[in-house]
Every structure is written in structure tokens, then in C-alpha cells.
Amino acid sequence: MDHNPYKLKTLDEKPSGYLDARQFIDFLAKNKIPIKRMDNLPRFADQNNIEMKKVVRDGSAGSVPTVYRIPSSTQVSKILERMKNNNNSEVGKQLLKKKKEKILEIFDKAEDRKETRTSIADKVAKSLGVNCNRKLVRAVLDAKRSSKLKKLKKKK
Numbered sequence: 001m002d003h004n005p006y007k008l009k010t011l012d013e014k015p016s017g018y019l020d021a022r023q024f025i026d027f028l029a030k031n032k033i034p035i036k037r038m039d040n041l042p043r044f045a046d047q048n049n050i051e052m053k054k055v056v057r058d059g060s061a062g063s064v065p066t067v068y069r070i071p072s073s074t075q076v077s078k079i080l081e082r083m084k085n086n087n088n089s090e091v092g093k094q095l096l097k098k099k100k101e102k103i104l105e106i107f108d109k110a111e112d113r114k115e116t117r118t119s120i121a122d123k124v125a126k127s128l129g130v131n132c133n134r135k136l137v138r139a140v141l142d143a144k145r146s147s148k149l150k151k152l153k154k155k156k
Contacts (some may be wrong), residue, residue, distance in 0.1 A: 003063070003064070004054065004064075005042075006042060006046055006052060006065065008052050008053055009053050009054065010053070010054040010055070010056060010064065011053055011054070011056070011115045012055075012056055013055065013056075014055050014067050015053070015067070017069060017070055018053065018067040018068060018069055018070070019042075019067060019068050019070060020065060020066075020067055020068075021038055021041055021065070021066065021068075024041065024045075024068040025038065025041070027070065030051055031076045031080070032080065032091075033076070033080055033083065033091070034090040034091065035090070039047055041066070041068075042066055043067050046084075048071070048075070048078075049075070050069060050071050050075070051068070051069035052066050052067065052068050052069070053066070053067050054066055055067055055094060074107075084129075084130050085130055085131045095128065095130055098128060099124055099128060099130070099132055099136065100136075100140050102124045102128060103120055103121075103124055103132075103136070103137050103140045103141070104140065104141075104144055104145065106120050106123050106124065107120060107145060107148075107151070108145075109140060110151065112151050113151070113152070113153045114116060114153060115135040115151075115152060115153060116134075116153050116154075117134035117138050117141070117152065118134045118137075118151060120134075120137045121133050121134045121136065121137045123124060124137075126128050
């Protein structure tokens with residue numbers, strides 16, 4: 001097993017402008033980026049172009065600690081935007097619930113034969129500021145409102 005898969009430099013002490021794993025998770029949480037698993041932190045940092053370094057550990061037990069450079073505010077906003085449109089991230093999972101609620105709300109308020117799946121997806125995307133497509137609308141409506149689907153306008 002490779003103990004340094006990202007080919008990180010090992011330093012004697014933590015440089016200024018860097019945070020250890022616990023501090024980095026707290027920093028991300030303050031910026032509304034929740035991270036559940038600490039063991040995924042290096043992968044998260046690598047995927048989001050956050051600079052990392054290894055620091056010589058005290059004692060002989062445990063793994064070599066990794067420190068992370070504090071990301072800029074623009075980098076934080078890019079990370080947050082990317083996470084919003086990924087349904088597997090914590091932020092994306094929360095937004096997915098909101099999307100489903102909004103789809104049902106728009107469908108229930110719609111008049112007969114006035115809305116299509118695409119128009120509902122567009123309205124959800126516009127109101128929540130995240131991507132939404134007709135396939136999600138179809139899946140939600142098939143699961144929750146299958147008996148009322150005649151209410152939709154069919155595209156020809």
C-alpha cells in the first residue's frame with residue numbers, strides 16, 4: 001500500500017498558512033462545505049487543487065500527518081458550486097431533497113396540460129440555482145404522482 005500516493009513533500013514542521021486535518025475540516029465547515037469522513041480528506045484536497053504537504057510526526061505510532069494550504073475565497077466558492085451540482089456530496093444530497101420537493105410543488109400547482117417535464121426542470125433550476133433535468137422530474141413524478149401524470153402536457 002502506498003503511503004504517499006500524492007507524492008507530497010515531507011517537512012520538519014507545519015508551515016504558516018497551512019492547517020492540520022482537524023483545523024481544515026473546521027475551516028470547511030465554517031464555509032458551509034461539510035466533510036463527513038476524514039480519511040477522504042486528501043482525495044478531496046487533490047480533486048479540488050488544494051496544496052498538501054506531509055509533516056514529520058511526533059513518536060513512532062500512527063500515520064504521517066498531512067497539512068493543507070488554506071484555500072482562497074474564490075477557490076472555496078468554486079468548490080461549493082461544484083458540490084451543489086453533485087448529488088453524491090453532502091451539499092448535493094441536501095439540495096436533491098429540495099429539488100424533489102420543488103418538483104412536486106410546481107407539479108401540484110400547475111394547471112392541466114400547461115407544464116412539461118422540461119418546463120418543470122427549468123423552473124426548479126431557476127428557483128434553486130442548481131442544475132435540474134427532465135429525467136429527475138420524470139423519476140420523482142413517476143414515484144410520487146404516477147396517477148396524476150395525465151396533467152402534463154405532452155411534447156410532439
